Amino acid sequence: MSKSRKGVSPIIAVVILIAVAVSIGIMVTTWVTHWVTTQTGSDDITCSIDTTYVIESAKFNVSAYNVLLLKITNKNEKGLYGFGVVMDNGTRVVQFNSSDSQITTDPVVSAADMLTQEEAIYISVNLSNSTLAHPWLGATLTEVRVTNDACPTVTAKTNAITQP
Numbered sequence: 001m002s003k004s005r006k007g008v009s010p011i012i013a014v015v016i017l018i019a020v021a022v023s024i025g026i027m028v029t030t031w032v033t034h035w036v037t038t039q040t041g042s043d044d045i046t047c048s049i050d051t052t053y054v055i056e057s058a059k060f061n062v063s064a065y066n067v068l069l070l071k072i073t074n075k076n077e078k079g080l081y082g083f084g085v086v087m088d089n090g091t092r093v094v095q096f097n098s099s100d101s102q103i104t105t106d107p108v109v110s111a112a113d114m115l116t117q118e119e120a121i122y123i124s125v126n127l128s129n130s131t132l133a134h135p136w137l138g139a140t141l142t143e144v145r146v147t148n149d150a151c152p153t154v155t156a157k158t159n160a161i162t163q164p
Contacts, residue, residue, distance in 0.1 A: 047151040052076040055146060055158040056120065060138040066127035068138050071120055072146055072156065079114025082149025085125050089140040098149055102126045114150065139163070 008016075056071040068087070074080050082098035083105060096103050106122045109115045123146065127138045145157040 047078070048153050050076055050078040051080070051148075051151040051154040053080060053115075053146070053148070053154075053156050055144065055156050058141075058144050058158050058161045060141060060161055060163050066136075066138055068125040068127065068141075068144070068161075070123040070125075070144065070146060072115075072123060073120045074115045074117055077117050078151060079116055080148045080150045081109045081111050081114045083109075083121070083123050084147040084149075085123065086145040086147065086155075087125070087137055087141055088143040088145075089137055090142045092137060094137055096125060098147075111149075 052075040054073055054075055056073050057069075058071075059069045061067050061069065068085070070085070072083065083103070084095065084097045084100075085103060086093065086095045102125055104124045104126075106124070109121060115121050125138075141161045143157060143159050144161060145155045147155050
């Protein structure tokens, strides 16, 4: 009496198992990539990669009517404009948007005339304005962040604030 073998050989079973695992991995990777792109927006990712700017200096001058002076340099190809400033002294955070009257830039930049690669700009934040509840904030700063309207997901920050 001879026994006939029926079924799949172990080698073929392993090959099929690997093929199924790889197929599932490809489907999951495709789904996750699509999901992440729709959640974050590919423009935000591209913007974050193409935007680099640094705070070259941050000086707070009490004798010059409570003015914070920042020097910003664009280090990448993406043009920048619409600078805002976030100031933090450890207990209070104050944010100035690019449209606030306390912020001035030299030279003036806009969406039509952006700060290009390796160009520098000076941002002045006037803290002596009577509408500001805490003009003394500049003297106690621990961190300054600079935002921009061209790529809002990217900021530059410094803890090195000097006072003359």
